[in-house]
Amino acid sequence: MTRRVVITGVGAVTPLGVGARQLFERWAAGESGIEEGLARCVDFDPAELLTRKEQRRTDRFAQLLVFAGEEAINHAGWSDGPPVEPERVATVIGTGIGGIQTIEEQHDVLRESGPGRISPLSIPLMMANAGPAALAMRYGLKGPAHSTVSACAAGADAIGTALRMIRSGDADAAVTGGTEAGITPLAFASFNAMGALSKTGISRPFDARRDGFVMGEGAAVLVLEAADVAEARGATVLGELLGYGASADAFHITAPDPTGGGAARAVKSALADADVTPEDLAYVNAHGTSTPLNDRSETEALKAALGEEVARKLPISSTKSAIGHLLGAAGAVEAVATLLSLGERLAPPTLGWEERDEGLDLDYVPGSARPLENVNGRAVAISNSFGFGGHNAVLVIAA
Amino acid sequence: MPATATQETVEKTIVDAIAKLGPDADQVTRDATFEQLDVDSLDLVEVAQIVEEEFGVVLKGEDMEQLKTVGDAIDLVVSRAS
Numbered sequence: 001m002t003r004r005v006v007i008t009g010v011g012a013v014t015p016l017g018v019g020a021r022q023l024f025e026r027w028a029a030g031e032s033g034i035e036e037g038l039a040r041c042v043d044f045d046p047a048e049l050l051t052r053k054e055q056r057r058t059d060r061f062a063q064l065l066v067f068a069g070e071e072a073i074n075h076a077g078w079s080d081g082p083p084v085e086p087e088r089v090a091t092v093i094g095t096g097i098g099g100i101q102t103i104e105e106q107h108d109v110l111r112e113s114g115p116g117r118i119s120p121l122s123i124p125l126m127m128a129n130a131g132p133a134a135l136a137m138r139y140g141l142k143g144p145a146h147s148t149v150s151a152c153a154a155g156a157d158a159i160g161t162a163l164r165m166i167r168s169g170d171a172d173a174a175v176t177g178g179t180e181a182g183i184t185p186l187a188f189a190s191f192n193a194m195g196a197l198s199k200t201g202i203s204r205p206f207d208a209r210r211d212g213f214v215m216g217e218g219a220a221v222l223v224l225e226a227a228d229v230a231e232a233r234g235a236t237v238l239g240e241l242l243g244y245g246a247s248a249d250a251f252h253i254t255a256p257d258p259t260g261g262g263a264a265r266a267v268k269s270a271l272a273d274a275d276v277t278p279e280d281l282a283y284v285n286a287h288g289t290s291t292p293l294n295d296r297s298e299t300e301a302l303k304a305a306l307g308e309e310v311a312r313k314l315p316i317s318s319t320k321s322a323i324g325h326l327l328g329a330a331g332a333v334e335a336v337a338t339l340l341s342l343g344e345r346l347a348p349p350t351l352g353w354e355e356r357d358e359g360l361d362l363d364y365v366p367g368s369a370r371p372l373e374n375v376n377g378r379a380v381a382i383s384n385s386f387g388f389g390g391h392n393a394v395l396v397i398a399a
Numbered sequence: 400m401p402a403t404a405t406q407e408t409v410e411k412t413i414v415d416a417i418a419k420l421g422p423d424a425d426q427v428t429r430d431a432t433f434e435q436l437d438v439d440s441l442d443l444v445e446v447a448q449i450v451e452e453e454f455g456v457v458l459k460g461e462d463m464e465q466l467k468t469v470g471d472a473i474d475l476v477v478s479r480a481s
Contacts, residue, residue, distance in 0.1 A: 053421025053437065116451070120444035 005166045006230050006237045007397075009076025009223035010336045011068040011177075015039035015216050015323045018067060020075075023333065024340035027322040028348040028369045037201025038183055039216030039324030057121060058134055059099030060181035064219035064329075065131040066138060068177060073139060076223035076235070082141065082173055083225070083233045090171035091132040091145035092162040093221075094154030094178035096328030096387070097187065098128035098147075104186050131179050135221075143171045149328070151387030152287075153246075154178055155220070156331030156395055160244030162224055172226050178332030179219035188215060194254065196291060203325075204352030205288030205318035206295045206364040213289045216324030220332035222339075239339045239399030242380065243274025249390030255293055256386060260301025263287075266392035267305035267382060274380075274396035278306035281314055282374040283347050283381040285338040286364075288318025289325055298384065299360050315347035315372070317365040322351050331385035335395055342379040342399035345372045401455035404480030409454065410473050416449045417442075417469065429470035436469075446472065456480050 012020040015033025018041070026033070033039050046055050046063045049070060055063065073079060082089045102125040109117050124130060129147040136145045144165060148157040155178025162176035182188075191197050198212035222241075230237055247269065249262035256263065271278065287298055302311045319330075319337045326333050341348055346369050353366040372379050380398045387393075402408055410429075418424040422436045433443070440463065447458040456479045466472050 051421060056420065117448060120441045120448075124441070 003167050004227035005163050005224050005241045006227050007222050007239045007241060007339060008225050008230055008235045008237060009072040009078065010221070010238065010339060011071025011075060012218065012220040012333055012336050013041050013044055013064045013067045014218040014326070014333055015041055017043050019071060020336050020340060024337055027319060027337065028346055030349060030351060030368055031322065032351055033323045034203060034214050037198065037214060039214055040183060041218055057124065059102045059125045059130060061095060061099055061179050062130045062134045064181055064217065065093060065177070065179035065221065066134055068219040068221040069135045069138070069175060072175065072221040072223050078223065084172040084229055086140050086142040088143055088172040089141040090143040090162055090165045090174040091136045091141050092148065092158045092165070092174060092176045093131040093135065094148040094150070094158035094328050094332060095128050095131060096149070096151050096154050096180055097182050099126035099130055100182055100187050101184050102126040104184050135175055139175070141175060150391040150393065151389055152325065152327050152330050153385040153387035153391040153393040154328035154331065155333065156335065156383065156385035156393035157246060159222060159241065159332060159335055159395055160246060160393055163241050163244050166224060166226050172229050174224045175221060176224060177219065177221035178329040180327040180329040181217045182327055183215050183217050191215065198290060202352060203290045203321050205286065205290045205321050205350055206299070206357070206360050207353045208355040208357035210290045210292060210295060212291050213320065214324035216326045218323065218326045218333055219329050220336045222332070222335060239342060239397055241395065242276060242398050243270045243396035244394070245270030245273055246393045249392065251390055254388045256297040256390070258297050258300070260297040260304055262390060263298060263301035263384065263386055263392045264304040266394045267301060267384070270382060270394035270396050276380055276396060278310040280380050281382060282372045282379040283341060284314050284316040285334050285341070285381060285383040286316050286318045287384040287386045288320055288350065290320060294386065296360060298386070299362055302362065311362055314363065315365045315370060316362050317347055317350045321353070331383070331393060334383050334385065335397065338381050338383040338397050339399055342381055342397060345375055345379055346370070347372055402453055404454040404456065404477055406473065406477055409476045412449065412453050413446060413469065413473055413476070416446045420445065427469055429473065430468055432468050433466065450476055454480055
């Protein structure tokens with residue numbers, strides 16, 4: 001029998017504030033964290049938790065993660081240490097880019113002052129696995145630790161990987177999530193050069209006027225425990241991570257397969273992994289980037305994977321309408337948002353959705369949050385994440 | 400043109416550099432060990448870069464490994480500069 005995996009703690013730092021509840025409550029209330037076309041974590045102050053030395057030794061992308069990690073660890077009741085041997089706790093964190101702020105700063109140093117002035121901390125600051133390294137050291141977690149790097153699917157892939165580690169017996173618990181701090185001149189210019197960013201600076205997924213995504217930053221962490229571990233210690237269980245499915249489009253380096261075929265396979269495989277049917281679902285947390293291509297192919301994918309009839313009945317909303325696109329953190333932040341939405345039996349809205357686009361004819365939850373239907377003892381949802389490179393990752397969550 | 404490396408100028412530069420790494424400035428005394436100050440090899444490379452920029456004294460990895468206290472570092476830089 002497959003070992004069940006439950007969620008006992010969550011934490012998030014997002015453009016809607018520091019804290020997972022901030023994210024859910026403000027999004028559900030229809031508030032946006034986007035200002036002047038960017039979604040920054042303006043309330044975030046690293047000095048509130050990190051010493052001067054810790055701040056110097058972490059890029060912003062790792063700092064955001066440590067805050068989300070601290071919240072999740074405390075939330076799970078792990079403040080005095082994990083409930084199992086530390087060797088049995090895995091740390092898996094997704095990121096799309098890594099410490100790009102450091103890379104850019106140090107490249108300036110290289111050009112202006114030469115190689116002899118490069119900071120000896122450059123590598124530990126910029127390396128993509130700096131996030132799990134920081135968490136493992138801070139909390140003494142000694143099980144397997146690494147980063148997943150699959151662009152905007154990285155956060156979801158990390159959580160799925162952690163799920164598999166617990167199921168396979170590699171670990172009894174995991175600290176997992178995603179983080180990104182990519183609002184830098186080079187990253188912004190690069191996404192802009194490829195035409196991915198919204199020229200109007202508005203994130204309105206699935207709307208006919210959508211014109212690209214809005215860059216965001218942030219992090220989220222979930223504490224996962226084998227159900228038997230959580231039960232033995234009488235932990236408060238927030239929900240269950242039922243399944244994970246992943247696939248590759250093998251179609252184009254940035255454009256999604258217009259048929260949504262790859263994404264649909266990931267959805268189907270996640271549902272099969274979770275042993276649930278499309279009819280069991282109460283909610284879909286869409287990838288919904290607000291780019292012309294994604295929102296169309298995702299709509300196709302949902303119809304293909306769930307069947308048109310089920311897809312039309314389900315409330316489908318995009319967290320990115322409130323916080324922009326958090327890239328490698330998106331999958332983790334949205335998993336947290338999904339979990340809290342299920343817990344409150346509420347589908348938060350896709351902000352800004354007003355004009356129907358031809359063919360984009362599902363229920364994207366316009367206007368305001370709506371109570372979930374199809375709740376039978378528990379509410380089940382999928383959370384979609386799709387990354388450049390054609391990487392698709394889908395999580396199935398229940399609460 | 401590098402600054403003149405006297406006990407006083409070197410001490411000020413090194414103490415200021417270490418204080419920026421994390422420890423409180425009043426903890427950074429001549430007798431304080433790098434272990435006590437939680438200053439590791441990566442931090443010392445940064446201190447060495449500052450010393451080189453200020454006084455033109457190049458410190459290598461093997462020089463740094465011998466250093467135990469703030470005073471050791473100050474003495475080494477002063478002796479190398481003279």
